[in-house]
Amino acid sequence: MNVKVLLFCLLPAAPVLAQGFAGLGTDAEGFAVPERGRALQFPRDHGAHPDYRIEWWYLTATLQDADGRDYGAQWTLFRSALAPGESEGWDSPQVWMGHAGLTTPDTHFSAERFARGGIGQADVAAAPFAARIDDWHMTSTAPDGADAYSALQIAARDADFGYDLRLEANGPLVLHGQDGYSVKSAAGQASYYYSQPFYSVTGTLDLPGGPVAVTGQGWLDREWSSQPLASDQTGWDWFSIVLEDGHRLMGFQLRGRQTFTAGTWITPQGQATALPDGALSFTPQGTAQVAGRDIPVRWQIDWPEQGLSLQTAPVNPQSWMDLTVSYWEGPIRVTGSHDGRGYLEMTGY
Template sequence: MNAERRHVLKALAACAALAPLRAAAQGFAGLGAEAGGFAPVLPSTRLVFPADHGPHPDFRIEWWYVTAVLTGTEGAEAGVQWTLFRISLAPPGEGGSGWQARQLWMAHAGLTTAESHHHHQLYARAGVGQAGVTADPLHAFIDDWQLVETAAPASGAPASALGPLRMAARGGDFAYDLALTTERGVALQGIDGYSVKSERGQASHYYSQPFFEVSGWIAPGGQRRAVTGRAWMDREWSSQPLDADQSGWDWFSLHLPGDEKLMVYRLRHDTGPAYVTGNWIAPDGSSTRLDPGAVEVDALGEAEVAGRRLPVRWRIAIPARGLEIETAPLNPQSWMATDFAYWEGPVRATGTHPARGYLEMTGY
C-alpha cells in the first residue's frame, strides 16, 4: 500500500472509530461502554482449539498480544511488544464489505531497552486484505507485521498448542524479528477461560501461552542485536470488558522460578477499591484463579512520564503462595504515545520469587 493510501486509511479509521469512542468514553478507551447487539461473554462457554486462536467477529473487541523479555549476547536486557486489535464498529449484521466493512484493525509494536523506548502504530480496514487473522495455521498480520506459524505443532502436542511462530514488526527507528517456540498447550485464565473484571460481572474470554522460548534479533535505533529470552502471548475477547466506572488497569505477567507463571491485574474504579485478581500457572499449564482478596498489589514509587506521575514500582503479595515481590521497570519512560496512550514495558521482580516479565498500565 502506498503512503498516500495508508495516510487516508488511517485518517478515516481514526475519525470513524476512535473519535466516537472518545466522545462516549466509559472506562479506558471506551471499553466500559454498553455493547448492545454484540455477543455476550458467558461462563458456560468452553474454548475450542485451534478455532479460538482465530477471530470472533460477533464480539466488539479482541486482541492478539505478545510480550517478550530478552537478553542480548552482551548481557543487556530488552523487551518487545506486538499487539493486533480487532474492533467492531457496529454489531454483527450491520455494515458492508470491502472499504465499507465495519471491522477495524489496529496494531501496536514496542521495543524497550534500558536506554530507549520505541513504539509504532498501524491501522487497517477489514475487507481489503491489509490485515487479518486466520486460526489454523495461525497467521495474524497488518501490512508487513507478522505473527505467523511457520510449521505445524509437534506430533502429539495438545490441541491448543501452536507450532513455531515468527513475530516481526518495524517502526521508524526500530525493528525486530523473533522466533517463538513451545510444545506446550495454552493456559486458561480466570476459570476455564472465563475472566471476571468487576464485581458487577463484566468479563472476557481469556487464555495465555506463557511458555514460549525466543531467539532472533532486535534493532533499537537501527543497531541490530542478537537476543534470546521468553515470551508470553495473551488472547482475549469481549464486548464490554470493563465496568463503566473502571478507568483503567495495572496488569502484570511474570515468569517465576521453576517455570511457574503469574498473571495479576488491578482494575481501578473511579470510586471505591480496585478489583484485583489473577491466575497462578503451573509448569504443566494448569491454571488456578486467584480470588479477589487473595492478591495484594500496592504502588511503591512513581516517576515523571509523559507529563504525568505514574506508579512504576510495585509490591505484589500472595500470602497463601508465600509470594512477596517488588517490581522495578527496565526503563521508567516506557510510554506508548499511541491514540489511546498507556505505559508498557519490561520489569524485573525481587523478593521471594525473583522474576522477569511485563507491566501494562492504562488510563493514567
C-alpha cells in the same frame, strides 16, 4: 488481564469515552457477550470473533543479548467492530490497529498502524494461523498436528526500530478465570481470556546502532469481549511474570470506585489456579515522571496464602507508548520471595 489498550478510540461517538477506560464500559447492545460455561475451542478461537466488539492478540517478550543486557518487545493486533458480524470489502465493520514496542535500558520505541477490515490490509486466519496488519505479522510455524500457537514467528518494523523473533512453546495453553471466562468487575463484566505463557524466544532486534541478537522468554495473551469493564473503571495495572523456579503469575487490578483484582498462578507443568478478587494485592512503591505525569513504576505484589511477596522494578522507567491511546508498557525485573522477569502494563494515568 490483558484487557488491553483499546480500540474504542476509533469509534465515532465521542461521549462513550467517559464510560470506563477507552470506552470499555459502554453498553454491548447488539454484540455477543461472553457466557460462563462456554468451552473454548481450538484452533477456532485462535482466530477472530467478529460478533464481539473488541479483541486482541498480544505478545510480550523479555530478552537479553550475549552480554546480559535487558530488552523488551511487544507485538499487538487489535480488532474493533463498528457493528457485529462480517462482510466483504469496504462494507466490513471491522477496524484494526497494531502496536509495536521495543525497550532498551536507555530508550523506548513505539509505533502504530491502522486498517479497515475487508480490503486485505489486515486480518487474522485461524487455520493456518496468521495475523497481520500491513507488513507486521504473527505467523504460525508449528508442524502439522500441533497447536498453532506452539511455534510462531513475529515481525514489526518502523522508521527507527524493528524486530524479527521466533517463539517455541514448551508448555500448554492456559485458560484464565473459569475455563477461560475471566470476570473483570464486581458487577460481572467479563471476557474470554487465555494465554500461551511458555515461549522460548530467539531473534534479532534492529536498533539505530545496528542489529542485536537476543534470546529470552515470551507470553501471548488472547482476549475478546464486548463490554469487559464497568463504567467507573478508569484503568488497570497488569503483570505477566515468569519466575526462576518455572512458576508463572498473571495478575491485575482494575481501578474504579472499588478496586477489583484477579490472577492466575501457573505451575511449570501448566496447571492453572484462578486467584479471585482480593487474593492478590498490588501496592505502588515508587513513581517516575513519565510523559508529564507521575507513574507508579515500582510495585509490591503479595499473595499471602501462597507466601508470595514480589517487588518489581522497570528495565526502563520511560516505557511510555505515546500512541492514539497512550499507556505504559515495558519489561520488569522481579525480586523478593522469588526472582524473575516479566512485563507490566498500566493504563489510565
